[in-house]
Amino acid sequence: MEGGAAEQTGGPALELVGLVKRFGRRTAVDGVDLVVPVGSVTGLVGPNGAGKTTTLSMATGLLRPDGGTARLLGRDVWADPVGAKRLVGVLPDGLRLLDRLSGRELVRTTGLLHGLRRDVADARADELVGVLGLADQGEELVVDYSAGMTKKVALACALVHAPRLLVLDEPFEAVDPLSAAAIRELLARFVAGGGTVVLSSHVMELVERLCDRVAVVAGGRVLAAGTLEEVRGGGTLEERFVELAGGASGLGEGLAWLRSS
Amino acid sequence: MVAVLLRLRLALWRGALRRDAWRVVVLVLGGLWGLGAAGAVLVGLAALAGAPVEVARAVVVGGGALLVVGWTVVPVVAFGTDPSLDPARFATLSVPPRTLATGLLLGALVGVPGALTILVGVGTALAWLRGPAAPALALLAALGGALGVLTAVALGRLVTSAAAGALSGRRARDATAVGGVLALALAGPALASAGELVPALDLRVAARVVDVLAWTPLALGWAAPADAAAGAWGTALARLLLAAAALVALVLAWAAVLARRLEQPRDASAGRSARRRGGSARLPDGVRWAVAGRCLRYWWRDPRYVVAAATSLVLPVVLGGLAALGSLPAASSWALGPLAGLVLGAALHNDVALDGPAFWTHLAAGVPGVDDRAGRSAALLLWAVPVVVATTLLGAALAAGSGLLAPAPLGRVAGALGAALGLLLAGTAVSAVLSAVRPYPAQAAGESPFSQPSGAALPGALAQGLTLLATVLLALPAVVLGVLAAPWPWLGPAALAAGAGLGALELRAGVRRGGALLDRRGPELLAAVRRDR
Numbered sequence: 001m002e003g004g005a006a007e008q009t010g011g012p013a014l015e016l017v018g019l020v021k022r023f024g025r026r027t028a029v030d031g032v033d034l035v036v037p038v039g040s041v042t043g044l045v046g047p048n049g050a051g052k053t054t055t056l057s058m059a060t061g062l063l064r065p066d067g068g069t070a071r072l073l074g075r076d077v078w079a080d081p082v083g084a085k086r087l088v089g090v091l092p093d094g095l096r097l098l099d100r101l102s103g104r105e106l107v108r109t110t111g112l113l114h115g116l117r118r119d120v121a122d123a124r125a126d127e128l129v130g131v132l133g134l135a136d137q138g139e140e141l142v143v144d145y146s147a148g149m150t151k152k153v154a155l156a157c158a159l160v161h162a163p164r165l166l167v168l169d170e171p172f173e174a175v176d177p178l179s180a181a182a183i184r185e186l187l188a189r190f191v192a193g194g195g196t197v198v199l200s201s202h203v204m205e206l207v208e209r210l211c212d213r214v215a216v217v218a219g220g221r222v223l224a225a226g227t228l229e230e231v232r233g234g235g236t237l238e239e240r241f242v243e244l245a246g247g248a249s250g251l252g253e254g255l256a257w258l259r260s261s
Numbered sequence: 262m263v264a265v266l267l268r269l270r271l272a273l274w275r276g277a278l279r280r281d282a283w284r285v286v287v288l289v290l291g292g293l294w295g296l297g298a299a300g301a302v303l304v305g306l307a308a309l310a311g312a313p314v315e316v317a318r319a320v321v322v323g324g325g326a327l328l329v330v331g332w333t334v335v336p337v338v339a340f341g342t343d344p345s346l347d348p349a350r351f352a353t354l355s356v357p358p359r360t361l362a363t364g365l366l367l368g369a370l371v372g373v374p375g376a377l378t379i380l381v382g383v384g385t386a387l388a389w390l391r392g393p394a395a396p397a398l399a400l401l402a403a404l405g406g407a408l409g410v411l412t413a414v415a416l417g418r419l420v421t422s423a424a425a426g427a428l429s430g431r432r433a434r435d436a437t438a439v440g441g442v443l444a445l446a447l448a449g450p451a452l453a454s455a456g457e458l459v460p461a462l463d464l465r466v467a468a469r470v471v472d473v474l475a476w477t478p479l480a481l482g483w484a485a486p487a488d489a490a491a492g493a494w495g496t497a498l499a500r501l502l503l504a505a506a507a508l509v510a511l512v513l514a515w516a517a518v519l520a521r522r523l524e525q526p527r528d529a530s531a532g533r534s535a536r537r538r539g540g541s542a543r544l545p546d547g548v549r550w551a552v553a554g555r556c557l558r559y560w561w562r563d564p565r566y567v568v569a570a571a572t573s574l575v576l577p578v579v580l581g582g583l584a585a586l587g588s589l590p591a592a593s594s595w596a597l598g599p600l601a602g603l604v605l606g607a608a609l610h611n612d613v614a615l616d617g618p619a620f621w622t623h624l625a626a627g628v629p630g631v632d633d634r635a636g637r638s639a640a641l642l643l644w645a646v647p648v649v650v651a652t653t654l655l656g657a658a659l660a661a662g663s664g665l666l667a668p669a670p671l672g673r674v675a676g677a678l679g680a681a682l683g684l685l686l687a688g689t690a691v692s693a694v695l696s697a698v699r700p701y702p703a704q705a706a707g708e709s710p711f712s713q714p715s716g717a718a719l720p721g722a723l724a725q726g727l728t729l730l731a732t733v734l735l736a737l738p739a740v741v742l743g744v745l746a747a748p749w750p751w752l753g754p755a756a757l758a759a760g761a762g763l764g765a766l767e768l769r770a771g772v773r774r775g776g777a778l779l780d781r782r783g784p785e786l787l788a789a790v791r792r793d794r
Binding site for chain 2: 060061062063064081082084085086090094095096098099100105109113114118141157161
């Protein structure tokens with residue numbers, strides 16, 4: 001909520017107001033408010049089951065909220081879905097890809113689905129596949145890719161229509177360090193060119209290194225949000241996170257039998 | 262350890278039942294049906310007790326060998342129907358392969374098919390309740406039956422494990438799945454024509470076949486009581502011992518294969534490349550053609566689509582074959598084309614569910630619903646229209662070639678063509694709407710096309726029935742005109758116009774209607790297919 005008064009010029013890249021989602025009796029997202037200014041890299045951190053994926057799904061038009069609004073660069077995602085979706089590239093977590101296509105075909109097809117011209121989609125697919133180090137496997141079917149390669153090709157799909165906002169759910173999961181470096185560089189270039197990135201992760205070091213803004217999510221609510229410095233307030237992000245999300249280990253004297261000696 | 266594995270199997274079963282109430286219904290109905298069938302077999306076996314030894318021997322040995330073959334072939338083809346006791350899942354545990362083999366062997370018998378097989382196998386004793394030595398004979402038969410059942414399962418597991426090693430690549434698995442479905446679909450007609458040949462077979466040849474079978478592991482156990490009943494107790498015991506030895510050898514061989522699989526549980530090999538470009542390079546520009554290009558590749562590459570396409574042609578092929586052989590009146594081959602149109606028209610009625618969670622790609626890209634529907638329909642029609650036309654012409658040639666109507670009157674051909682195209686287009690239109698209403702669970706990509714996802718049986722039957730009914734209603738003008746073109750060939754062109762013209766209009770309406778639904782309910786559809794996983 002306290003996010004971004006200073007550097008806002010136009011509308012914020014992403015603005016969530018009072019988002020609510022219930023699954024049966026369980027409330028997964030319980031009134032999330034969040035403002036992501038243009039040009040920032042914002043990290044969404046939270047424990048498993050905090051509601052990060054649900055929130056990002058509602059922000060990108062994949063899951064209809066039970067309440068609240070989501071705006072992308074001033075456009076209401078749920079009132080003008082097509083207009084909003086043109087502006088955003090999505091990398092969801094745990095959803096299959098159209099994996100009977102080859103990597104290159106998948107990126108190209110995604111571009112075409114976004115309405116790109118054929119020659120543009122072809123050229124961009126070739127370039128993205130090359131930059132992400134998939135050129136040698138470009139003709140293999142995605143179903144045969146490793147987890148890391150799948151992530152990379154999904155990222156290429158999120159980028160192919162030149163969105164202004166990238167929403168990435170766990171983009172670094174199962175990605176090896178070399179590829180992670182390539183992805184970081186790509187994201188840095190994207191932001192330098194005026195883009196905005198929202199990503200979720202539970203790797204604190206990564207968020208500290210990559211993001212200039214952070215939102216801590218737990219129990220379906222935003223517990224803290226703002227610039228990295230504001231949120232961590234002198235300590236490390238991990239300390240602040242554990243403090244906010246309340247994570248005593250609960251280990252006590254148990255598991256004594258695990259000791260080797 | 263064996264007990265632990267058996268309990269695990271029961272627990273998995275209970276868990277599956279608790280998750281899904283429909284499974285209980287299916288289980289109870291299937292169990293009742295199976296019990297009825299087994300009961301009939303047992304009655305037959307008991308009746309055999311009054312038949313000559315030779316007849317009882319031929320029936321028990323032949324049936325027993327078939328049972329063993331069945332347990333061997335079905336699991337290989339039906340790859341992945343029951344992965345709950347997949348050996349690869351035990352790779353991280355320190356279970357000795359032989360213990361694991363024994364446990365999995367007995368575990369395979371837990372369940373409805375296993376229980377029924379045991380019932381029938383041991384029940385063969387009923388056929389040998391004859392003469393003064395009846396108790397001893399029955400005991401021998403029960404023992405032989407038990408050995409036969411265990412051999413069946415062990416052989417099945419051995420072949421499955423060996424095949425799993427050989428077929429570890431995805432492409433090989435795809436090919437087996439498709440081949441298996443086709444083999445099963447064609448098995449019925451093949452058996453029927455074989456049945457027509459049987460009376461011609463010399464009975465002595467059959468007896469010779471049984472004699473040979475009786476010395477193979479397929480039937481050693483089943484044949485033992487027949488020897489004893491004929492007085493050759495020594496031969497009977499020898500067969501039993503051999504059967505037991507064969508069983509031990511099978512289990513050991515299986516344990517060896519298992520040990521190798523446990524060391525290399527992952528599918529190491531992957532498919533190579535997708536050079537085949539699927540021909541969509543020549544499709545026009547535009548979002549709907551991008552969808553069509555994607556779907557065309559799926560029709561070619563995804564075994565679920567390949568199986569759907571192939572099985573939808575099985576019925577016309579079988580009917581055509583029967584008509585060509587003279588088992589059906591030649592005039593019935595006029596129905597081949599319309600039949601193909603009807604079945605292919607329903608091919609897309611659950612298409613969003615086949616996408617599964619990957620449907621998010623369309624949703625996130627903001628693909629307009631109309632383009633989504635139009636692209637999917639176009640991909641189907643691009644190959645289905647030529648196929649339906651060819652089937653119709655083939656049917657006409659069959660009908661004419663039999664001399665009934667040579668040469669086929671053009672008007673009547675046009676009539677059949679009209680009905681076929683009308684049904685295909687109307688079915689595609691209905692599917693375009695229905696698949697956007699509520700997907701029902703479909704097999705996930707990469708699963709065996711045999712595996713029926715839980716909870717799909719009833720909604721699936723309802724949706725298919727509804728699709729076919731609506732299709733026939735919408736295509737009624739073309740079908741009626743097509744039928745009337747038989748006596749009045751001048752009605753043929755009218756049928757063709759009704760089929761192609763009205764069908765095209767219906768398709769356009771269906772695409773618009775379905776597209777509007779998709780635009781409105783896209784996120785709900787995605788949520789539904791995700792829930793069904």
